[in-house]
């Protein structure tokens with residue numbers, strides 16, 4: 622039986638390998654409360670994508686436990702929105718078609734066709750890409766494809782939202798705009814979210830906690846509380862003392878663990 626106390630995603634001693642005897646992800650444990658957002662930092666190869674793959678079910682073999690709302694994640698149907706590193710868009714579908722397919726799969730007996738189309742239009746407008754609706758993914762820039770992937774992930778109203786470096790292809794200004802957009806939409810459409818990034822500032826700006834994976838798979842991950850920064854408005858965060866203090870803290874952990 623689940624209760625509100627253990628609602629959310631619980632990762633217990635999760636460990637994975639692709640080749641026998643070679644750890645891709647060391648033992649990682651954390652509890653992400655329902656509608657919470659944690660960011661994940663880690664050096665290249667530390668297992669960030671592997672962790673997301675285990676959660677989505679794309680990596681069927683792992684040791685340890687994954688619980689959602691108190692029960693095994695694998696034994697229940699949890700609607701997940703994934704923004705993968707390569708955006709994962711279907712090249713033969715238009716922008717609108719990509720979002721439509723995801724919505725049809727996620728909610729096969731959902732709203733009327735008309736309501737669904739209106740919702741797709743709303744998400745495209747929210748992400749500032751309404752004019753790209755009939756374009757095909759290969760004709761879009763990396764940043765535009767990322768917006769489509771984010772719109773698609775939000776449009777299915779997932780319980781779990783998993784983002785693997787979603788803003789990596791963007792210039793600094795567009796990245797800031799999308800961070801703002803992302804936070805606004807996450808607040809209005811709360812999902813339990815894990816956000817992988819290589820960018821320390823971004824991890825501190827977006828996460829209630831930061832999970833820092835070590836380079837050695839035998840060391841434990843470091844979990845850094847970030848509620849003070851998280852409580853501020855995004856625009857205020859960058860100039861706050863708390864933000865600079867967190868940068869120092871995260872860099873110290875990186876020096877010790879990377």
Ligand SMILES: Nc1ncnc2c1ncn2[C@@H]1O[C@H](COP(=O)(O)OP(=O)(O)OP(=O)(O)O)[C@@H](O)[C@H]1O
Pocket residue numbers: 639640644645646663664665666667668669670671672
């Ligand atoms: N399909 C695969 N087959 C074999 N080994 C893999 C596979 N995918 C990842 N690995 C290995 O697992 C380890 C963790 O990889 P993963 O992609 O999870 O790291 P990451 O932290 O996401 O890296 P990056 O920041 O570079 O994206 C690495 O040593 C990698 O070489």
